Amino acid sequence: MSGKKRDRLDKGAIVQRDRETFAIVPHLPGGLCSPEILHKIADAAKKYNAATIKATGAQRIAIVGIKEEDLDNIWQDLGMKPAAAVGMCVRSVKFCPGTAFCRLGQQDAVGIGMKLDELYHAYELPSKFKIGVSGCTNSCSESWVKDIGLIGTKKGWKVVAGGNAASRPMIAQVVADGLTDDEALDLVKRIIERFKKYTKPMRLGKLILEVGIDALKRELGVKTKIAVSEKIDISKINEKSFFNINYGLYIVGSVKDGKSNGQIANTVFQVSDDPPTIAVSINKKNLTYENIKDSGVFSISILSEETPMPFIANFGFKSGRDTNKLEGIEYKSGITGAPIIIDNVLSFVEAKVVGEISAGFHTIFMGQIQSADVIKQGKPMSYAYYHKVKKGTEPPGAPTHRKEDLNKKTTTGDIYRCEVCGYIYDPAEGDPDGGIEPGTDFKDIPDNWECPVCGVKKSNFVKV
Numbered sequence: 001m002s003g004k005k006r007d008r009l010d011k012g013a014i015v016q017r018d019r020e021t022f023a024i025v026p027h028l029p030g031g032l033c034s035p036e037i038l039h040k041i042a043d044a045a046k047k048y049n050a051a052t053i054k055a056t057g058a059q060r061i062a063i064v065g066i067k068e069e070d071l072d073n074i075w076q077d078l079g080m081k082p083a084a085a086v087g088m089c090v091r092s093v094k095f096c097p098g099t100a101f102c103r104l105g106q107q108d109a110v111g112i113g114m115k116l117d118e119l120y121h122a123y124e125l126p127s128k129f130k131i132g133v134s135g136c137t138n139s140c141s142e143s144w145v146k147d148i149g150l151i152g153t154k155k156g157w158k159v160v161a162g163g164n165a166a167s168r169p170m171i172a173q174v175v176a177d178g179l180t181d182d183e184a185l186d187l188v189k190r191i192i193e194r195f196k197k198y199t200k201p202m203r204l205g206k207l208i209l210e211v212g213i214d215a216l217k218r219e220l221g222v223k224t225k226i227a228v229s230e231k232i233d234i235s236k237i238n239e240k241s242f243f244n245i246n247y248g249l250y251i252v253g254s255v256k257d258g259k260s261n262g263q264i265a266n267t268v269f270q271v272s273d274d275p276p277t278i279a280v281s282i283n284k285k286n287l288t289y290e291n292i293k294d295s296g297v298f299s300i301s302i303l304s305e306e307t308p309m310p311f312i313a314n315f316g317f318k319s320g321r322d323t324n325k326l327e328g329i330e331y332k333s334g335i336t337g338a339p340i341i342i343d344n345v346l347s348f349v350e351a352k353v354v355g356e357i358s359a360g361f362h363t364i365f366m367g368q369i370q371s372a373d374v375i376k377q378g379k380p381m382s383y384a385y386y387h388k389v390k391k392g393t394e395p396p397g398a399p400t401h402r403k404e405d406l407n408k409k410t411t412t413g414d415i416y417r418c419e420v421c422g423y424i425y426d427p428a429e430g431d432p433d434g435g436i437e438p439g440t441d442f443k444d445i446p447d448n449w450e451c452p453v454c455g456v457k458k459s460n461f462v463k464v
């Protein structure tokens with residue numbers, strides 16, 4: 001009985017699941033390999049009765065199921081030094097074909113990848129370390145989930161750092177952009193030297209979280225063309241600044257003469273815990289405004305991330321004056337009489353109005369909470385999720401309405417807008433999720449295509 005074996009770092013060997021045999025991973029920079037080397041690998045695998053040969057995610061070829069006593073001989077037969085497949089070091093430099101072979105390449109990923117491999121393969125660091133070099137923004141070498149990633153653009157190399165795809169995945173952050181080969185190599189050197197001083201056995205991403213990317217960039221001497229403080233213009237109101245304010249997504253319910261209605265609002269926030277008080281900003285033209293003014297009560301139903309877009313469009317792009325929005329939707333009247341929506345809702349509060357402030361076209365109602373409960377577990381929909389993932393918009397009456405910057409779209413044909421939810425169809429972008437290729441003219445879209453945001457038919461679109 002030999003007992004359970006461990007990885008043999010000195011022999012570049014990883015113990016297998018049987019805790020008896022090993023895998024070795026010959027070093028093939030960037031996965032580039034000559035027929036002679038491939039023959040040697042095949043011959044060695046045969047000679048030493050390998051269980052299998054496996055192409056790995058890091059562009060290497062593993063020979064799996066080797067006996068411990070054969071490890072020295074197999075490396076000798078291969079004519080190679082034991083490779084750094086394990087341990088606290090630069091494990092792999094993965095690079096794509098870049099401008100050497102790929103028609104989409106913007107930069108020479110093979111050239112700089114080879115240099116990085118020569119410089120850093122097996123270089124010892126506080127933690128395992130991976131580098132990914134991609135010749136263009138398609139990032140075929142997964143540069144965004146490597147400790148250091150290089151991405152080729154027309155302007156040069158973008159260098160990103162701190163990514164990993166381990167049990168707690170992290171997306172790398174941009175350190176610098178538009179660099180030449182030499183500048184990129186120099187920056188990689190500075191990042192690696194800085195990481196070498198890290199005293200914890202953690203990945204680079206952890207160091208960046210501790211220090212902060214801006215402070216790290218300063219420490220590394222990364223210069224921007226114009227200092228950030230000089231770029232800030234304090235003489236104007238840039239509405240894009242508002243887009244970074246966080247909100248959730250809610251249905252505000254109210255009632256008048258026994259008739260319930262609800263509308264979407266993002267401007268809900270708790271303003272006090274004692275007595276528990278909530279505030280919401282409502283457009284003076286909305287039926288909901290009229291109802292709250294009349295009854296002095298409102299409810300807030302907190303929507304989950306799974307809420308379908310047609311459901312949001314029903315409450316956020318239609319008025320209860322024209323349609324019964326609650327038809328076919330499960331809800332319950334609260335103690336205030338305001339409707340508590342059940343479908344797609346995680347929890348609710350209902351409140352009695354205790355104050356109001358006029359704010360331009362809107363009124364902020366403050367309400368003392370009368371009842372509140374959790375309906376089901378889940379993730380509440382954030383405004384950012386609504387915009388980024390659901391691709392949602394909001395009508396002009398909403399306090400945080402974002403005007404579409406149509407000039408910025410690089411369109412090749414006519415732009416169309418969904419009359420129901422405001423979604424913009426730009427032929428240059430198409431609707432790949434809905435099977436419409438970029439470059440497709442609106443008139444060439446099949447008639448059964450539906451608005452990707454609110455699900456209405458193509459006939460609901462108008463030319464902008």
Ligand SMILES: Cc1cc2nc3c(=O)[nH]c(=O)nc-3n(C[C@H](O)[C@H](O)[C@H](O)COP(=O)(O)O)c2cc1C
Pocket residue numbers: 261262263264265266267268281282283285286287288289312315316317318319320321386392393394395397398399400
């Ligand atoms: C994402 C989103 C956020 C909105 N936020 C608000 C808001 O905070 N306040 C508001 O008055 N209207 C907001 N609206 C607009 C109203 O929901 C919309 O005008 C609705 O049609 C009013 O319905 P009603 O007339 O039945 O009350 C929002 C709409 C959407 C889609």
Ligand code: SF4
Pocket residue numbers: 096097098099102103104105106109134135136137138139140141
């Ligand atoms: S990242 Fe770009 S250059 Fe590299 S293989 Fe992918 S598409 Fe080609």
